[in-house]
Amino acid sequence: MKNSIRFRSLVVLEDVNVVPVPNNDPKIVLTQPLINFIVPFVPTQLSFSIMAVVSHYLPNTQYQLEILIINTVQNVVINTIPWTVYEESDRSDITLGGFFLSNIKNLVIANEGEYLLEIRYNGETLGSSSFEVYHEERVRRNNDHH
Numbered sequence: 001m002k003n004s005i006r007f008r009s010l011v012v013l014e015d016v017n018v019v020p021v022p023n024n025d026p027k028i029v030l031t032q033p034l035i036n037f038i039v040p041f042v043p044t045q046l047s048f049s050i051m052a053v054v055s056h057y058l059p060n061t062q063y064q065l066e067i068l069i070i071n072t073v074q075n076v077v078i079n080t081i082p083w084t085v086y087e088e089s090d091r092s093d094i095t096l097g098g099f100f101l102s103n104i105k106n107l108v109i110a111n112e113g114e115y116l117l118e119i120r121y122n123g124e125t126l127g128s129s130s131f132e133v134y135h136e137e138r139v140r141r142n143n144d145h146h
Helices: 136-144
Strands: 006-017 027-033 038-039 044-055 061-071 078-083 097-109 113-121 124-135
Touching: 006 061, 006 097, 006 113, 006 124, 027 113, 038 044, 038 136, 044 061, 044 113, 044 124, 078 124, 113 136
Parallel strands: 038 124
Antiparallel strands: 006 027, 006 044, 044 097, 061 078, 061 113, 113 124
C-alpha cells in the first residue's frame, strides 16, 4: 500500500520563533533561509533551524517520521530528529497539513561539503533538502583569484 502522506517543504533557516498573539493563534517568524554556511574553521559546530511540512495524511492516524541530517562526504547520519504527525479530526473535506519546527544547536560539522536533510516515513524518503559548508579561507582564496 502506498503511503498517503506527502512531502511539501524542508527548509534550513537561520532562526525560527513562535510569537504568541492575543487571539491564541500564534504567528511563526522565519528568519533568513540558508543554503550555505561559511565558517572560520573546520571541524566546527553550527546552530540553525529546520522547518518541515507534510500533507495528505489520514486523520486520526499517527505517523512516525524522522528528519535525518547526513554528511554526504562521509556518508553518515549525524543527527536524527523524530517527528510524530497526528491530527484528530472528523473532517474529510480538507487536506490535512503537518508543520514541524526545530532549533538545532551546536551540531558538530566534521568537514566541508554538502549536508543532506531527509524526511523519512517507514524507511522511505518523502523529500529532501541540503546545505553546504565552506571554510572561509578557501572562499577568500577563490574570491581573490577572480
